[in-house]
Each structure stands twice: as structure tokens, then as C-alpha cells.
Amino acid sequence: xxxxxEFVDAxxxxxxxxxxxxxxxxxxxxxADWRGLIDEPAVAVxxxxxxxxxxxxxxxxxxxxxxxxxxxxxxxxxAGAVPIKAFAQVIISxxxxxxxxxxxxxxxxxxxxxxxxxxxxxxxxxxxxxxFPLSLASEGSCHIGGTIATNAGGIQVLSYGSMxxxxxxLEVVLPDGQIWDGLRSLRKDNTGLxxxxxxxxxxxxxxxxxxxxxxxxxxPKCTLTMLAAIDSAGQALETFVKVQNLCGADLTSCEYFxxxxxxxxxxxxxxxxxxxxxxxxxxxxxEVASLDSSADLLGRLEPMLAELLENETIKDMVVAQSExxxxxLWKLREGISEAERAIGxxxxxxxxxxxxxxxxxxxxxxxxxxxxxxxxxxxxFGHLGDGNxxxxxxxxxxxxxxxxxxHDRCVxxxxxxxxxEAGGTFSAEHGIGQLxxxxxxxxxxxxxxxxxxxxxxxxxxxxxxxxxxxxxxxR
Amino acid sequence: xxxxxEFVDAxxxxxxxxxxxxxxxxxxxxxADWRGLIDEPAVAVxxxxxxxxxxxxxxxxxxxxxxxxxxxxxxxxxAGAVPIKAFAQVIISxxxxxxxxxxxxxxxxxxxxxxxxxxxxxxxxxxxxxxFPLSLASEGSCHIGGTIATNAGGIQVLSYGSMxxxxxxLEVVLPDGQIWDGLRSLRKDNTGLxxxxxxxxxxxxxxxxxxxxxxxxxxPKCTLTMLAAIDSAGQALETFVKVQNLCGADLTSCEYFxxxxxxxxxxxxxxxxxxxxxxxxxxxxxEVASLDSSADLLGRLEPMLAELLENETIKDMVVAQSExxxxxLWKLREGISEAERAIGxxxxxxxxxxxxxxxxxxxxxxxxxxxxxxxxxxxxFGHLGDGNxxxxxxxxxxxxxxxxxxHDRCVxxxxxxxxxEAGGTFSAEHGIGQLxxxxxxxxxxxxxxxxxxxxxxxxxxxxxxxxxxxxxxxR
Numbered sequence: 001x002x003x004x005x006e007f008v009d010a011x012x013x014x015x016x017x018x019x020x021x022x023x024x025x026x027x028x029x030x031x032a033d034w035r036g037l038i039d040e041p042a043v044a045v046x047x048x049x050x051x052x053x054x055x056x057x058x059x060x061x062x063x064x065x066x067x068x069x070x071x072x073x074x075x076x077x078x079a080g081a082v083p084i085k086a087f088a089q090v091i092i093s094x095x096x097x098x099x100x101x102x103x104x105x106x107x108x109x110x111x112x113x114x115x116x117x118x119x120x121x122x123x124x125x126x127x128x129x130x131x132f133p134l135s136l137a138s139e140g141s142c143h144i145g146g147t148i149a150t151n152a153g154g155i156q157v158l159s160y161g162s163m164x165x166x167x168x169x170l171e172v173v174l175p176d177g178q179i180w181d182g183l184r185s186l187r188k189d190n191t192g193l194x195x196x197x198x199x200x201x202x203x204x205x206x207x208x209x210x211x212x213x214x215x216x217x218x219x220p221k222c223t224l225t226m227l228a229a230i231d232s233a234g235q236a237l238e239t240f241v242k243v244q245n246l247c248g249a250d251l252t253s254c255e256y257f258x259x260x261x262x263x264x265x266x267x268x269x270x271x272x273x274x275x276x277x278x279x280x281x282x283x284x285x286x287e288v289a290s291l292d293s294s295a296d297l298l299g300r301l302e303p304m305l306a307e308l309l310e311n312e313t314i315k316d317m318v319v320a321q322s323e324x325x326x327x328x329l330w331k332l333r334e335g336i337s338e339a340e341r342a343i344g345x346x347x348x349x350x351x352x353x354x355x356x357x358x359x360x361x362x363x364x365x366x367x368x369x370x371x372x373x374x375x376x377x378x379x380x381f382g383h384l385g386d387g388n389x390x391x392x393x394x395x396x397x398x399x400x401x402x403x404x405x406x407h408d409r410c411v412x413x414x415x416x417x418x419x420x421e422a423g424g425t426f427s428a429e430h431g432i433g434q435l436x437x438x439x440x441x442x443x444x445x446x447x448x449x450x451x452x453x454x455x456x457x458x459x460x461x462x463x464x465x466x467x468x469x470x471x472x473x474x475r
Numbered sequence: 476x477x478x479x480x481e482f483v484d485a486x487x488x489x490x491x492x493x494x495x496x497x498x499x500x501x502x503x504x505x506x507a508d509w510r511g512l513i514d515e516p517a518v519a520v521x522x523x524x525x526x527x528x529x530x531x532x533x534x535x536x537x538x539x540x541x542x543x544x545x546x547x548x549x550x551x552x553x554a555g556a557v558p559i560k561a562f563a564q565v566i567i568s569x570x571x572x573x574x575x576x577x578x579x580x581x582x583x584x585x586x587x588x589x590x591x592x593x594x595x596x597x598x599x600x601x602x603x604x605x606x607f608p609l610s611l612a613s614e615g616s617c618h619i620g621g622t623i624a625t626n627a628g629g630i631q632v633l634s635y636g637s638m639x640x641x642x643x644x645l646e647v648v649l650p651d652g653q654i655w656d657g658l659r660s661l662r663k664d665n666t667g668l669x670x671x672x673x674x675x676x677x678x679x680x681x682x683x684x685x686x687x688x689x690x691x692x693x694x695p696k697c698t699l700t701m702l703a704a705i706d707s708a709g710q711a712l713e714t715f716v717k718v719q720n721l722c723g724a725d726l727t728s729c730e731y732f733x734x735x736x737x738x739x740x741x742x743x744x745x746x747x748x749x750x751x752x753x754x755x756x757x758x759x760x761x762e763v764a765s766l767d768s769s770a771d772l773l774g775r776l777e778p779m780l781a782e783l784l785e786n787e788t789i790k791d792m793v794v795a796q797s798e799x800x801x802x803x804l805w806k807l808r809e810g811i812s813e814a815e816r817a818i819g820x821x822x823x824x825x826x827x828x829x830x831x832x833x834x835x836x837x838x839x840x841x842x843x844x845x846x847x848x849x850x851x852x853x854x855x856f857g858h859l860g861d862g863n864x865x866x867x868x869x870x871x872x873x874x875x876x877x878x879x880x881x882h883d884r885c886v887x888x889x890x891x892x893x894x895x896e897a898g899g900t901f902s903a904e905h906g907i908g909q910l911x912x913x914x915x916x917x918x919x920x921x922x923x924x925x926x927x928x929x930x931x932x933x934x935x936x937x938x939x940x941x942x943x944x945x946x947x948x949x950r
Contacts, residue, residue, distance in 0.1 A: 187862055191919065455930060
């Protein structure tokens with residue numbers, strides 16, 4: 001701990017009091033994982049207000065061999081932005097770096113700092129009649145830097161891609177404290193390695209993202225939102241394929257959930273309203289958008305929807321007639337996580353499979369899991385159009401999550417294996433963080449893990465950047 | 476040369492005769508750059524027919540310290556896929572690996588080998604009523620592996636992105652001969668580093684791409700193609716911005732060319748027809764597509780086009796009334812390179828700038844270049860919507876290109892500097908290859924070059940994979 005004390009002395013001497021927090025109480029809110037699964041102390045929380053300050057802090061950390069945990073809005077689900085056990089480390093929170101540096105309505109780009117909240121970025125784009133298309137449940141608190149570091153997805157990936165597709169340029173502080181100014185704002189640039197790709201989705205492993213150039217898009221001028229009631233995942237898939245072939249990228253969202261998820265929302269979220277008189281096994285929420293304010297979206301879809309209703313692929317259907325109704329339909333899907341938390345939480349998974357495999361994978365998981373964790377309630381929902389399902393396992397009625405966690409290993413192993421065997425992944429958008437490090441070791445080929453380690457060794461030889469996340473420290 | 480002889484002996488002992496060519500005459504067509512600028516000998520041309528064979532060949536090369544030049548369709552413009560001077564190297568041509576391994580119309584993906592010709596990939600997608608959206612002039616001969624290795628662009632990037640956006644998974648033979656099977660076919664997969672990003676656009680620096688999973692899209696059901704005559708690049712930009720804000724991703728192409736380019740085509744390509752009675756300084760070719768076969772694309776655009784014609788942003792306009800007319804309009808744009816070759820070729824550049832800077836950059840280049848290379852004819856054309864312009868400098872009438880090349884250094888320096896000073900790049904889609912290595916050294920920051928070298932050292936410690944391309948060998 002001498003090293004930590006020396007580091008703190010140097011920190012206090014080098015930076016203004018606003019640039020760090022040492023107080024144990026103040027540090028608490030930075031140290032704990034959002035889900036409350038991980039809570040480990042940091043030597044200090046650093047709060048830089050400029051890229052140069054980040055660079056100076058990283059150099060100071062390097063000098064004292066102090067590991068760094070880059071932190072955004074701390075909304076991740078795999079504890080990737082909080083300290084790990086038994087390690088002298090500091091948190092560098094980006095929350096004071098929240099400037100929008102520039103916006104260009106002709107080039108359709110925006111330069112924003114890492115600590116900008118996603119919703120603020122969306123609002124800045126909307127203010128000039130543009131769309132910043134990343135949208136996800138935590139957009140009111142997650143940081144742009146975090147969404148880049150985790151390659152965030154969300155509810156509009158189908159049309160606009162994940163965060164990787166939005167980023168045109170990056171500014172990064174590297175592990176040795178050098179600043180890489182890669183804030184180009186070009187659609188095409190084939191000049192050697194596209195270095196920004198290395199940092200996107202790398203979960204803070206290679207440096208700290210201090211700013212980014214992101215692309216903006218024209219804003220849709222009309223939207224059609226529909227909820228279809230269906231009997232099975234196979235019918236959900238059939239509906240999705242038909243609508244996508246008709247609408248292409250105009251289909252911005254295709255979300256799936258089951259009667260179990262809907263019931264949780266109706267039971268626990270005030271103001272949620274049942275969409276149908278009857279209950280159905282599952283539901284698909286579809287949203288189609290157009291830049292053409294006079295587009296007759298419903299007229300375009302109607303013949304196909306009528307056919308799907310007639311041949312009973314779709315059992316029943318509602319179409320939002322107003323923005324209020326649209327938000328009410330979305331609440332049924334977006335309220336699921338909150339409702340699940342209200343009943344005590346769940347073991348969470350985030351798989352993706354080839355879209356054609358979704359029905360089989362859902363069947364296999366549903367059938368097999370009851371043997372693995374008897375009495376559990378399965379809450380499967382998510383971004384069907386991306387092949388991405390959140391597979392959450394809720395304890396049996398009356399069993400606390402903490403108690404149910406005894407099944408975690410078996411549940412996790414069953415779900416992950418089922419996804420991987422279908423050609424899928426055990427983490428579609430949540431990333432690896434601390435919580436999926438073992439899964440990465442288990443399911444990725446040695447040649448792939450070795451490549452990742454080789455690159456980590458090359459760029460961060462002392463493994464000081466977010467150690468223990470993504471890659472196993474023990475070799 | 477002993478090493479080369481020993482290598483050849485081992486090659487002949489290890490592989491069937493169909494798997495290599497040693498004959499000097501047969502080798503010729505693999506050794507020379509498409510533009511005829513570079514023509515250096517290879518010790519042998521290897522012609523693997525399977526991924527395992529590629530791996531064995533790479534191991535053999537590694538054993539004898541033989542450098543490898545991976546080669547696709549050899550249609551690149553920067554000599555990235557042919558040997559460099561004074562180096563014992565072999566070419567590995569992928570042309571025998573041309574299988575389409577699988578196609579999935581529900582997941583909308585296709586698994587194809589590196590040697591598949593782009594047009595074959597397009598046709599395979601079309602056969603199941605899907606679109607493989609990469610489209611470029613050399614699509615009849617370029618390989619998928621090459622388009623990935625160079626992150627190829629083309630005429631539909633505006634709507635569908637460059638090759639990087641089409642790739643979901645890769646199979647790669649690494650410099651040590653290991654095979655990385657990363658042929659996943661998922662839209663989302665955040666499990667550690669997204670290794671495929673490293674290989675896309677790396678110009679063979681890290682390994683040989685033997686196969687890829689690419690995404691497919693629904694096929695547009697109707698298209699509107701228009702040619703607008705304009706006075707200046709500023710008006711071209713204004714037209715583009717207005718159409719894009721109205722049509723978004725439905726605007727699949729926005730191409731720019733000048734009267735000089737059009738005249739070349741009309742003079743030198745048979746069957747090309749002048750689109751207007753008068754000549755205008757410049758032209759914008761716009762194509763809008765829709766999945767909706769009953770979409771009234773012209774009706775949607777008409778009020779805006781009428782306004783642009785009335786306020787003289789657009790001077791005149793033709794709309795293709797048939798597929799024949801559509802192809803005739805495209806010929807005026809796509810024939811430019813061929814016509815330029817017919818009059819003896821040009822010094823070629825491929826810049827991109829923030830779209831908002833296009834008019835200024837065109838003005839600056841047009842004004843300045845005549846001082847640098849007196850009498851030259853400037854042929855600027857390209858993908859305006861991507862901010863990407865091909866800036867080709869044609870010798871004065873009566874001067875041979877070989878003679879005009881004495882100006883190459885000054886011309887290149889002026890064009891590249893102008894682009895970079897505007898926040899742009901000196902290579903938008905062509906890459907670095909052999910011909911732009913010095914430019915990369917000149918315009919990229921030391922921290923960026925050092926990062927590239929660090930990663931190269933880590934993955935290919937002996938620099939045997941395509942040495943002398945992208946990064947300078949001399950350090």
C-alpha cells in the first residue's frame with residue numbers, strides 16, 4: 001500500500017481538488033457495479049476535465065504502476081467499469097468531459113467528448129433536425145465514451161447498426177499517456193490500419209476514449225408502430241422476415257417478448273395497459289419509419305399483415321394511432337427490465353444466434369432449463385431482428401435471487417452452450433467485463449484468445465488499462 | 476538466392492503441380508501491377524485450393540523466410556498485391572478458392588471464399604432475391620478477399636457502407652500458418668476484441684483472408700436515376716444535401732463529374748450519348764431506390780427538384796425513363812476511367828474531405844494545380860455523397876504520361892496536402908499499397924504510425940506478410 005500512498009501524494013500535488021476524490025464516502029458511488037454484484041475499493045477516483053488532464057493522469061498512474069479503470073455512466077451489466085478485487089487501481093470517471101465540441105449539418109457529423117450522456121447527444125442532433133440513431137434503455141445516464149468502449153447496441157441496430165457504425169473518428173489517451181488525435185470526420189479513409197476499430201468495443205483495454213466524431217442522419221418524419229400477438233417464436237420470425245423483406249432498413253425495430261414478460265410489466269409498472277383482451281404466448285413489436293412525411297406506411301404493409309392475420313401467423317394486432325399509444329406499446333417492451341427488478345431480479349444473459357436459428361434455440365433453452373433450475377421462470381425478450389435475445393432466468397416464486405444464484409453456474413453454462421452450439425454468441429451487446437471472462441476463455445478458440453493477448457501485450461505491456469476485464473489476468 | 480532454390484525444392488515436393496507456377500512466362504500475369512507501374516519478379520506463384528493448403532503454404536514460406544504477397548483480382552490502384560523490388564517473395568493467388576460455401580435467406584448471410592469474384596457474389600445474392608450491395612468498376616474481376624483486405628468502397632457506399640460494413644465474419648490464415656475460424660454470422664457479438672476489424676482494410680499485412688461471412692439485404696424494387704447539370708461544385712453539394720435530407724438511405728448514389736470528364740467519354744467511348752444539348756461545367760448523377768415497387772420516387776422528389784431548377788441551383792436535368800436510359804446515364808460516369816486510359820492515362824488521386832469542404836477543396840485544387848503542372852487537364856469525379864473525389868491529372872495535349880510523370884511529386888504533394896489541410900485524407904478507398912507508403916509516413920502522426928508498427932510487430936514479428944506495403948520497411 002506504500003505505492004498507493006505515494007501515488008496519492010503525487011496526485012494531490014499535481015492536480016486541483018476538483019480533479020479527484022479520495023474521500024471514502026464520495027468514492028462509493030463510483031466503485032459499485034450498477035447491479036450491485038461487484039463493489040471493490042479504488043485508491044482514488046480521478047475526474048479529469050480535459051484530454052490533456054486525462055493524459056497527465058494516465059502518465060502519473062503509469063509512473064506509480066497504478067492500474068486504471070476507465071468509467072463512463074456505469075450502466076453496464078458485466079461490471080466492466082468498476083474495480084476488480086485485490087488490485088491497487090484508480091477509477092478515471094469521464095463525467096466532467098461532457099462538451100459537444102462541434103456539429104456540422106452539411107457533413108452530418110458531431111464531435112463529442114467521452115462524458116457526454118447519450119440522451120444529450122440525441123438532443124443535440126435533434127436540435128438541428130438530425131438523428132443520432134443509437135438508442136438504448138440507459139440512454140439517460142450512459143456516456144458516449146462507454147457506448148463506444150462497449151460497442152453498444154439497443155433498439156435500432158436493425159436499421160442503423162451498433163455504435164461501431166456511428167463512429168467516424170476517435171481521440172484516445174493511450175496507456176503511456178500519449179494522445180492519439182484520430183478525430184477525422186470522413187466516410188471513407190483507407191490510410192493504413194483503421195485504428196479506431198481497435199478501441200471500439202475493447203472495454204477500456206487499450207486506452208481512454210476522450211472524444212469521438214459520430215455520424216448524424218436525417219430524422220424520420222413518420223413512424224408506424226405495431227404490436228403483433230403470436231403463438232410461437234417461429235411465427236415471430238416469419239413475421240419479421242416478411243416485414244423486413246418489404247421494408248428493409250425502414251424497419252427500425254423488431255422486438256420480441258413473451259406473456260411472462262408482459263405480465264410482469266402489467267403487474268408492476270403503473271400506467272401499463274394490456275394491449276389485447278386475451279393473453280397470447282408471445283408478442284412482436286415492430287416499428288417502421290420513413291423520411292417521407294406523406295408516406296402511407298400502413299397502406300404499404302396492410303396487404304401483407306392481412307395475409308398474416310388470415311393464415312393465423314399473427315393472432316391479433318394493434319397499431320398505434322398516436323404518439324401516446326406508441327409510447328404505451330414501447331413501455332410494454334422497455335419496462336420488462338424494470339418490472340423484473342421489481343420482483344427481485346434475475347440471472348441475466350444476452351445471447352445472439354443466426355436469425356434463422358431463433359425458434360430452435362428458444363425451444364431448446366425453454367425445454368432444457370427447467371431441468372437445470374427447477375421451478376425457474378424464463379423471461380426471454382429482446383432484439384429479434386438482430387438475432388439478439390436477453391435470456392433472463394427469474395427465481396421460482398418465493399425464492400430470493402441471492403439464494404437462486406446457487407444455480408448460476410449451471411444456468412449460465414446451459415444457456416451459453418446452447419447459443420454457441422447454434423453458431424451464436426454468449427454476449428451480443430453486454431460485452432465481457434469482469435463477469436464473462438471465464439466464458440470468453442471457454443468458448444473462444446485458443447488462436448483467437450492468443451491474438452487478443454498478443455495485441456494487449458503490444459499496446460499495454462504492463463496491462464495497466466482495465467486489468468482483469470475481458471482477458472484473464474492469470475496465464 | 477539459395478534460400479529461394481531450397482524453397483522451390485520444398486514446394487515441388489510438398490504440393491501438387493496445380494498448386495503453383497514457377498514458369499517465368501506463366502508468372503508474368505501475376506507479377507505486374509494492373510496500371511503497369513510496377514512489375515517485379517516473384518520466386519513462385521502459389522495457387523491454393525483450400526484453407527488448409529493456404530495454411531501449409533504459409534508455414535512453408537515461414538520455414539524458408541520467404542515473404543508472401545497475397546493476391547486477389549489484381550485490380551487495385553496502389554500496387555498492394557504485387558511484389559516489391561529487391562525482395563525474395565512469393566505470390567499467393569486466391570483465384571482457385573472461389574466457392575460460395577453457403578447462403579441463408581432467413582439470416583440474410585452468405586459464406587464465400589476469398590477468391591470469389593465480386594460479380595459472382597452479387598449474382599448469387601440476386602438468385603435468391605437479395606442484394607449484395609458492394610458495387611465498383613472492377614466488380615467483374617476483383618476478388619472478395621481483395622475487397623475485404625482493402626475495405627473497398629464504390630458507388631453505393633452512401634446507402635450501404637463500404638466493405639467493412641458487409642463483413643460479419645472472417646476465416647484467416649495467420650503469418651504463422653494457424654487458421655483463425657471467425658466465420659460467425661451474427662449481427663451482434665461483443666465478446667472481446669472484434670478481431671475481424673483488424674484484417675479488414677489491412678492490405679494483407681496480417682494474414683490471408685480465405686473466406687468471409689457477408690450480410691445480404693432485400694433487393695430494391697424500383698430505382699430513379701437522374702442527371703443534373705450544374706454550374707459549380709457548390710451547387711452539386713446543395714443538390715446532394717437536399718436530396719439526402721429528403722431520401723436518407725434511399726439515396727444510394729451521388730456521383731460528381733465535370734465537363735472535361737464527360738467530353739472524354741463522349742469522344743472515346745462508342746455508344747455514349749450527350750445527355751444535354753448544351754455543355755455545363757459539371758454534373759451530378761443521383762440514384763434513389765426503394766423496396767416498395769409502387770413507390771412514386773419522382774413524385775416524392777419533384778417539388779424539391781422543381782425548386783432547385785427554378786432557383787437555378789440545377790441548370791438542367793434528365794430523368795431515366797427506362798433501364799436502357801439508366802445504363803446510358805451511368806456509362807457517362809463509369810466510363811470516365813476507361814476514356815481517360817484511352818487518351819493515355821493520368822496521375823491518379825483519391826481524396827476524401829468532410830462533405831461540407833468539397834467546393835472549397837475543388838476550387839483550391841483547380842486554381843493551384845495549374846501552377847504546379849502547367850497545361851495539365853484536371854479530371855475530378857467521384858462519390859460526392861461520401862466526400863470522396865478522384866482527382867486525376869491528365870497531361871497537356873500532346874504530352875505522354877511517362878513524360879508528364881516528372882511532375883508527379885509536385886502534383887501529388889499539392890493534392891494530398893490540400894485534402895489533408897481540409898481535414899481530409901489522401902486515400903479514401905484505394906488504400907496505401909506500395910505507392911502511398913511515403914504519404915502515410917508524411918501525413919499520419921508519429922503516435923499513429925507507431926501504433927500501426929506495434930501491432931504489425933506483434934502479429935507478424937518477421938514482417939513476412941506483404942512487406943513494403945502500407946508501412947515503410949526502413950525504420
